Amino acid sequence: MGTKDILVGAAVxxxxxxxxxxxxxxxxxxxxxxxxxxxxxxxxxxxSSADAANRRAAAGLALLGGVLTLFGLTRRGGTATVARTLGxxxxxxxxxxxxxxxxxxxxxxVDIQKSVHIAAPVADVFGFWDSxxxxxxxxxxxxxxxxxxxGRSRWIVAGPGGVPIEWQTVLTQRVPxxxxxxxxxxxxMLDHAGAIRFTPEQGGxxxxxxxxxxxxxxxxxxxxxxxxxxxxxxxxxxDLERLRSVLExxxxxxxxxxxxxx
Numbered sequence: 022m023g024t025k026d027i028l029v030g031a032a033v034x035x036x037x038x039x040x041x042x043x044x045x046x047x048x049x050x051x052x053x054x055x056x057x058x059x060x061x062x063x064x065x066x067x068x069s070s071a072d073a074a075n076r077r078a079a080a081g082l083a084l085l086g087g088v089l090t091l092f093g094l095t096r097r098g099g100t101a102t103v104a105r106t107l108g109x110x111x112x113x114x115x116x117x118x119x120x121x122x123x124x125x126x127x128x129x130x131v132d133i134q135k136s137v138h139i140a141a142p143v144a145d146v147f148g149f150w151d152s153x154x155x156x157x158x159x160x161x162x163x164x165x166x167x168x169x170x171x172g173r174s175r176w177i178v179a180g181p182g183g184v185p186i187e188w189q190t191v192l193t194q195r196v197p198x199x200x201x202x203x204x205x206x207x208x209x210m211l212d213h214a215g216a217i218r219f220t221p222e223q224g225g226x227x228x229x230x231x232x233x234x235x236x237x238x239x240x241x242x243x244x245x246x247x248x249x250x251x252x253x254x255x256x257x258x259x260d261l262e263r264l265r266s267v268l269e270x271x272x273x274x275x276x277x278x279x280x281x282x283x
Contacts, residue, residue, distance in 0.1 A: 059134045062231035064194050064202035065216035067130050133232045133254050137261045140225040141268040147198050147219050149268060159263035161256070173206070186210060210237060232257065
C-alpha cells in the first residue's frame with residue numbers, strides 16, 4: 022500500500038468519524054475566540070472534569086485507531102481496507118482532540134469578564150487584592166478568608182439561610198503589580214478559577230477580571246445559585262463598585278490628610 026492510499030484512508034476515515042460524532046459534540050469555542058473576550062486572562066480558564074474526559078476519549082480513540090490501522094496494514098482484502106480507513110480516521114480525530122486547548126468546553130462553565138477603572142495607584146489596588154483581609158470589605162457574601170500558606174487559602178461565605186459554605190483555593194499565578202490568578206482545589210463545592218490584571222490607566226488603574234465556574238448539580242447547585250444570585254454578573258458589578266468606592270475614598274482621605282498637614 023502506497024502513501025496515496027494512506028492519505029486517502031485518513032481523509033475518508035476522519036470524515037466518517039466526524040460524521041458519527043457531530044451530533045453529540047456541539048461546536049466549541051475556546052477563550053479568545055468569542056467576541057468581547059478580554060485579553061491576557063487565560064489563567065482563569067477552568068480546567069474542569071470535561072477536559073480530563075476529553076483527553077481520555079482522545080487517547081482511547083487514538084489507541085483504537087492505531088490497532089485498526091496496524092491490522093489493515095498487515096492484511097489484504099476489503100476488510101483490511103475498511104480497517105485502514107477507519108483506523109487512520111480515528112488516529113487523526115484523536116490527535117485533533119488532544120490538541121484542542123484545555124478549557125475549550127463552554128457549554129456548562131459560566132464565564133464572567135468585567136473591567137473597571139479605579140482612581141487609585143496600581144500599587145494600592147494590587148496590594149488591596151493581594152491581602153486576604155480585604156475581601157470581606159467589598160465582597161458581599163464573604164465572611165472570612167484565611168491564609169493557609171503556600172498560596173492556599175480557605176474561604177468562608179454566607180450560604181442559604183445564613184449557613185456558611187467553605188472552599189479552598191490556590192494561587193496559580195502572582196506577578197506583583199500586574200496579575201493575580203487562582204483556582205479552587207479539587208473537591209471544592211464550587212469548581213472555579215479566576216484572574217485579575219492590573220494596568221495603569223489615566224492616572225489610576227484599570228482592573229480586568231475574569232471568573233469562570235461550573236455550577237454543581239443537585240442541592241449544591243441550588244446553594245450556589247442562591248449564593249451568587251440569579252444574575253451573577255450583576256452581583257459582581259456591585260462588588261466591584263464597592264471595591265472602587267473603598268479604594269477611591271481611601272485615596273481621597275490620604276490626600277486630604279496630606280493637605281491638612283502641609
